[in-house]
Amino acid sequence: MTEALWKAPTAVGPLDARVRVPGSKSLSNRYLILAAMGRRPVRIGGLLRSRDTDLMIGALRELGVTCHEGEDPTRVMIIPPAGGVFRGGGTVTCGLAGTVMRFVPALAMLADGPTRFDGDLQAYARPMAPLLSGLEQLGARVEYLSREGRLPFIIHPPQRLGGGEVTIDSSASSQFISGLLLLASRLGAPVTIHHQGENLPSLPHIRMTVHDLTLAGVRVEVDEEAHSWMVDGTGASEDVDEPDGRPDGVGPQLPDTVQVEPDLSNAAPFLGAALIASGRVGIPDWPESTTQPGGLLPSYLTRMGGEVAFTRDDRGHTCLTVTGSGKVCPLGGFDLSQAGEIVPSIAAILVFADGPSRLRGIGHLRGHETNRLKALVTEINRVGGRAREMADGIEIEPVPPDRLHPAVMKTYADHRMATFAAMLGLAIPGVQVEDIGTTAKTLPDFPDMWADMVATGD
Numbered sequence: 001m002t003e004a005l006w007k008a009p010t011a012v013g014p015l016d017a018r019v020r021v022p023g024s025k026s027l028s029n030r031y032l033i034l035a036a037m038g039r040r041p042v043r044i045g046g047l048l049r050s051r052d053t054d055l056m057i058g059a060l061r062e063l064g065v066t067c068h069e070g071e072d073p074t075r076v077m078i079i080p081p082a083g084g085v086f087r088g089g090g091t092v093t094c095g096l097a098g099t100v101m102r103f104v105p106a107l108a109m110l111a112d113g114p115t116r117f118d119g120d121l122q123a124y125a126r127p128m129a130p131l132l133s134g135l136e137q138l139g140a141r142v143e144y145l146s147r148e149g150r151l152p153f154i155i156h157p158p159q160r161l162g163g164g165e166v167t168i169d170s171s172a173s174s175q176f177i178s179g180l181l182l183l184a185s186r187l188g189a190p191v192t193i194h195h196q197g198e199n200l201p202s203l204p205h206i207r208m209t210v211h212d213l214t215l216a217g218v219r220v221e222v223d224e225e226a227h228s229w230m231v232d233g234t235g236a237s238e239d240v241d242e243p244d245g246r247p248d249g250v251g252p253q254l255p256d257t258v259q260v261e262p263d264l265s266n267a268a269p270f271l272g273a274a275l276i277a278s279g280r281v282g283i284p285d286w287p288e289s290t291t292q293p294g295g296l297l298p299s300y301l302t303r304m305g306g307e308v309a310f311t312r313d314d315r316g317h318t319c320l321t322v323t324g325s326g327k328v329c330p331l332g333g334f335d336l337s338q339a340g341e342i343v344p345s346i347a348a349i350l351v352f353a354d355g356p357s358r359l360r361g362i363g364h365l366r367g368h369e370t371n372r373l374k375a376l377v378t379e380i381n382r383v384g385g386r387a388r389e390m391a392d393g394i395e396i397e398p399v400p401p402d403r404l405h406p407a408v409m410k411t412y413a414d415h416r417m418a419t420f421a422a423m424l425g426l427a428i429p430g431v432q433v434e435d436i437g438t439t440a441k442t443l444p445d446f447p448d449m450w451a452d453m454v455a456t457g458d
């Protein structure tokens, strides 16, 4: 069945919206994994419910973890399997979720039998080899069912788990380091993970993993300059008295209740809308401090001409409001390696800038949900903009506004290409978008949330 095209709403006047965004995908899926690796049940509040988090919950259940869901789907209770041993013999369905395909193998290493990993056809193109090499260095055997280094595959866990040194090239995704860090916290001895390679993208996401492990009592010594992380999960859960057959104190233990922050990367299209359409957009519950790369948005949006204000509501919570004048400043040469996942939103804003921008340090976006550099260039040129691929990024040049014209925009099964297209539609009347439903990967309510925001400009 082909889904109807979605007519992107055009802003007819300055916006004046407040948009509440649901929980962070990255934090939700880290808390789910860490809760499953602990000894005691953990309640998670503010959990994102979307395709990627549902796939994670499905993966945990497949591996023998109990996930209790109540009336409010954003609150779940995770109960680890008895003895900390996961149930092997099943298949984990990864969809197109990087966090599932790169983090759940950690649990498969702690299972009582082999686990098969499969996913969407498009997921077969996403890089996996460095993570799997890391698991092999820790004693696993990986059986490839199609192409070497790609999904689908079977992980045969080692007979005996131990610590040691692991060296991988994590240039293609920070998630390889994060996946190994998560696993290392459950091994009975310290593990040092080294990155050896040209680039290390998305450092904030690696810091997020370290932060969450620390929250779970795990000791991590980081040397970012040397690209090495020492993880010691022994003694992490010492205060937990449930004996479960594991050596005392080994493994992460999150607090009994954790709360997920709003997804700041999913706030990006809405905040960017204030720059494209003019007017103001506020995001309530903006965290005071965060490990999310979206924490960099206020400074990026200011550089692009937005006015940024933090205000407090009567509950003492912070709201971030961005106001745009209709004029967008270019970024010039700009390194976005720290925040690759917000590149599509930044690129959409820059289509309307009055000068050129060269976004660098993002070659790894070729291995995201789709080849995002190619997709962004194709779609910008499709509506009459001017963009080209560079070795490690894209260049976007200004065009007179009357050169921009409507088109049917493709989304490549990529949620962020869909929100990117919606952003262009704010200022290019007549844009239509294929498969807007792909936003369900991380933001199932996107079409309604977007329409409500644009309606404030009527």
Ligand SMILES: O=C(O)C1=C[C@@H](OP(=O)(O)O)[C@@H](O)[C@H](O)C1
Binding pocket: 025, 026, 027, 098, 099, 172, 173, 174, 175, 178, 201, 202, 205, 206, 340, 341, 364
């Ligand atoms: O660890 C995470 O939660 C993520 C890390 C980043 O991956 P890459 O380093 O592959 O870009 C990011 O783009 C992705 O959306 C989420």
Ligand SMILES: C=C(OP(=O)(O)O)C(=O)O
Binding pocket: 096, 097, 098, 099, 340, 341, 368, 369, 416, 442
């Ligand atoms: C790259 C992304 O996702 P994933 O977690 O699937 O890698 C993203 O959400 O932009």
